[in-house]
Amino acid sequence: MTVKHSTLAQLSGQQLLSLLEQAVMPLYQQTSLQHERTPKLVLAYSGGVDSEVLAYGLSAFAQKYPHIACLLIHVHHGLSPNADTWVQHCITRAGYYQLPVQIERVNVDKGPRQSLEAQARDARYQAFDRYLNPGDILLTAHHQDDQLETLLLALKRGQGPKGLGAMGAIQAYHHAWLVRPLLDVSREQIEQFALQQRLTHIEDESNQDDSYDRNFLRLDIIPRLKQRWPSIAVTAARSAALCAQQQDVIDDEVSHRLPQWLMLASDDNASITESSGFKLSGFGQLSAAWQALLFRGYLSYCGVSLPSQAQLQQILSQLLAAKDDANMAIQWGGYQVKRYAGVAYVLSNSDLKTPEPLSLTVDFIRLLKGDITELQIDIGQHQCLLSQQISADKPLLALAPTNSKVTIRYGAAGSIKCQPQFATTQRPKPRELKKLWQECNIPPWRRQHIPLVFYDEVLVAAIGLWVDKRYLAQTGHQGISLL
Template identity: 80%
Template sequence: MTVKLSASEQMTVEQLLHLLEQAVMPLVQVTASQHEHTPKVVLAYSGGVDSEVLAYGLSAFAQKYPHIACLLIHVHHGLSANADTWVQHCITRAGHYQLPLQIERVKVDKGPRQSLEAQAREARYHAFDRYLNPGDILLTAHHQDDQLETLLLALKRGQGPKGLAAMGAIQAYQQAWLVRPLLEISRDQIEQFALQYRLIHIEDESNQDDSYDRNFLRLDIIPRLKQRWPSIAATAARSAALCAEQQDVIDDEVSHRLPDWLIVPSDTNALMTESTGFKLTGFGQLSGAWQALLFRGYLIHCGVSLPSQAQLQQILSQLLAAKDDANMSIQWGDYQVKRFAGVAYALNNSELEPLASTQLSADFNSLLNGDVADMLMDVGQHRYHLNQQTRVDKPLLVLPPANSKVTLRYGGVGSIKCQPQFASSQRQKPRELKKLWQECHIPPWRRQQIPLIFYDEVLVAAIGLWIDKRYVAQTGEQGISFLIQSAKK
């Protein structure tokens, strides 16, 4: 049975229960088949009228399906003087519904140019995440009027189809599901239900503060829109659904085209294993729309926060206009886009932090002395495996002379010279380090993160790249082997 209420129809308990069943039971079956366990249902429970109605419905659902665990989570933000009273209300009502309740206390820190609403929402969802296992179902009480607010805010921000699609009734969330069973139910219908069944709920005084964008729309704008067009929430929801359909088509096409533009880690130098690159060769011949869609798809693939439309256009313009050897960098938030050898890379700022040169650890000295056979060394984003062995068929770094100082440095001055063992046999003289970086295709931003080994003040090896010919152990001689075992986790 599919529940579809008209705008004037009053919702019953049976219809509310069916709404929950329609949304939840197919996902329970999916999880049971994929994860071989029954998921739990978690309700984001504020105690306001919307979540109170949904908690009432969940109580009926839990009685009908006792094998499905249900949980209410109330987040105490500490932003209101009434927050402790709300906690007591939720405890009382949870007992009435015979549903388990978890109280989560969070701290909301509002930084400069940050929205308190957005920070509080992020804190709430972080709290919910702690209770969600793969396949679990998170319920929120968003309704049709919330959808209209979300759509109007997307218009205010100048968003495209993805933003105008607003909220989905069911969507993947982390490794779980985010479900909004009331998304086609109006605020009036929810309030009528609460009144009919005498549901006690809290009133958050901040909901009357129209300095918040959502409250401004809810209090001042949407009532006037409804007065002129009573069905605007329903028709706006249809527009959002159409935008969602269009976005699904776009996402599907991008997913088919994007792999042709990616350089995955296995295709790059081993020292780039944490980065997926985006090819720029031929990219400029695409239309501006496809450039934006594909590069945005690349950023989503990398799991980075998306730049604004203006920032994205600046990124694309600079990427396509920059010369191959240009050391360009475009930054937004915690991320940067850099270009090297015709490939763009999206990088977290934390990946680019400089590393301090240091004396090698006692563990490494133990390796040099033969006290241990091998060791793992974490440097920046990478993990190196070093061991001492006898040279048979591959170059090894000769052990340092007695009493010499062994130093680990990162990057090094470009004028330092070295003569790698991979260099052409015709090349008899050492080359400058800056030339060797180019020969190994090491991007400029990585060069200061590559560990170099010095015996006294002589560069003898770049870990994971080369050994100086003059410091390669002879066949049958003891030496040090090093390689990149894996990206550091």
Template identity: 70%
Template sequence: MTQTSLMSDSITAIQLLTTLEQAILPLYEQGIQSKAQAPKLVLAYSGGVDSEVLAFGLSAFAQKHPHIACLLIHVHHGLSPNANTWVDHCISRANYYQLPVQIERVNVNKGPRESLEAKARDARYQAFERYLNPGDILLTAHHQDDQLETLLLALKRGQGPKGLGAMAPMQSYKQSWLVRPLLSISRPQIEQFAAQYGVNHIEDESNQDDSYDRNFLRLEIIPRLKQRWPSIATTAARSAALCAEQQQVIDDEVSNRLPHWLTLPMDIDGLVTESSGFKLAELNQLSPAWQALLFRGYLQHCSVSLPSQSQLQQILSQLLDAKDDANVAIQWGDYQVKRFANSAYVLTNLALAPLDATRLQNDIRALFAGELNQANGKVGQQTVSLQIQSRKAEFAQQEGSVSTTPLLALPATHVQVTIKYGAAGSIKCQPQFATSQRTKPRELKKLWQECQIPPWRRQQIPLIFYDDILVAAIGLWIDKRYIAHAGQPGLSLPLLTKR
């Protein structure tokens, strides 16, 4: 996106309005062409000098373009004793600008070894997201000195080109856009503008607390850098832009190569149980740099938070060095990487959590006592559990020969019916999909492999037993010997429900 170069000592209201128009109007026009609903502008409005100057400019923009809806959002964190006073200030100024304002109150709960800055930022953006529709434009008041701070923090963390690219003037955000129209304007220019045009603003006392990394840079380091090199904010922004360009080239090349490395999603009876995996067969033929780039691209493709560089190296080392049958499980944060059939899969800890067997038994009791008695008339009071995630099994009359969706034959009156999650791999069964040449039952562990069920899902598939005999795996198969014959009532098993 092209922006006006603002290198003079001061900026005017006309220049500010022009900068906003250059940043906003192309995205707005793109939005009204592709969306039924016209995009709106949402300003992250703190009441500090940066966001006040941006709100001042947005007011002029709204007067010139009254057909474009605008909204100011002020987030009340409750972290300062002055927070309520800031709310009053923002409401008063919004009325002055003739712009609607929304006050959002959030709770910021910092856990051990967590950054209060990061938690507050996350809470703010979650509040903004509640007001963003697809195609909307979120405006923030980040400026050139913020860019220098971001670049220095990226160096401190040892980040690569992506981190050193710092903040982009415009980027996609969720299904919306995030725009930083003041990124070419310095902090002194913003402060001079506020003084020239009488823009009232608040002063957050926490900005003087140098225990926060950004404040330390802002108060102690950057002034000394500017004293030695007055144009460092401008030149650092140029370096960040070059890093961002290089990263874009890398991202484009990864996007071109990545499809070759992705597996198709795995499904059970039409239900997708795993998203795309990452092939490992030829990965060790690539350089370590490309291994890391492609696997990081896979994680981004799966929309998960990225591990650190050291964690990524550990993941790749374990995946590539492990034997084919090794049970690889590498965890970071809320995610795990597992290996199956020479491919890697990223999963959430929630998806891997064991199922609640007690809940299962409570949910699925006494189905046979009612419906089966009505269907058969000869079934006694078996101990039964056959309802999966509150979806009752349906009974049907088997018609003709065995169909593509066979029914499970009803048990004899003396048979105890139970459902289990997990069973010994040596238990045998003879699924209806077995070939005619295969006349003997196969071990369960072989059937899991034949159905391409990864080990972490095998404990989540309900197995039906008649006494000690495995007669069906819900969502996968029915034992040939227990399929209802033509004209006989049977049980239509429910489909699996993805967790």
């Protein structure tokens, strides 16, 4: 049930409490059943008039439901000379509301080519995230006029239904919930309520700076729109809701179609070192619209920031035109897309950095030589431990000869040969490393990340992949498990 405040002259305290109850209680009951602990309510508390009104309502809610924990969080961005004064205001008001408050100080990167608004928002939500447990509910004081601003900004950026859907009243947020109880309430109603209840609030001087896009809309554009069309915030919210509804249908259909295009690590042809890829076989036969929707769905599945429409079109064009052996890489932000063996992979730039050279510890060398009876060593994401060979089903690397030189390296010449334990009888001889990479479906950009074990100058194992047949521990003998 939604309260339509556009028909109300004023917002009352009872209506404010009702809005909170309608938004929060179903989620509270749902998450209480799913988690052993009961969820808490966390309010993003700036001290501005919007969050002040919501804090007032949360105070009434806390008195009615004392068993539900509530918390105010105020973020000190350090961007205004008045920031310390605002902190004191929030502490004082929290005492008045009888609600606990937490002050979080953050650093906002004010570098070139970066939106200060976006950087401050990211820092703010990172601060909120530190207080959210699974099932908790984050409350923000976004209202109907904020929704109109968000919709206009989405139009300015050329966004599709997802962007035009603007903000949802209730939506999943990481492992918690994000709830906007005031989304059907106008700015005018909020200000009237604050005046009626004599609520003191802070005025951020940056709100008058129309060099920021939101302030430009709020100060110059939206008042003129409302002057001509008084109900535009209401009708724009209706359009946003329709766009969001259509996006939900699209997302649902994409979620049903996407799995057939995913190459998961458990697939027989999937690389052991890749978590997921996107199969390209038959992808070019789809319509351009479905190509864009499915690949964007894959990027969302991988949890990466989405490219622009132009960047996405460039990615799809190059993916479909490139040959399988082409060394292609399309970059945006901190990510890039690569192609290997008919599969596309999205990777972060940090994933592609060459690992630091390994420095072997004395204990590790002793482990490989069997001088100690029990020790586990971590090599990156792998574990090496001393075990006893029970059967050939679990290959173990034989202990190194006493006088041999043991090294572990990242990367080796493709001409170096090895004979993995999985080699067939038709290939009884050692094979070149570059052929083994292909046989294991290891993409070129991952080959420099796999630790290789050498006894003297002989390649005896690739950690996590194989052990050379000639260096397998015999049944009943000790060996090294390379997981």
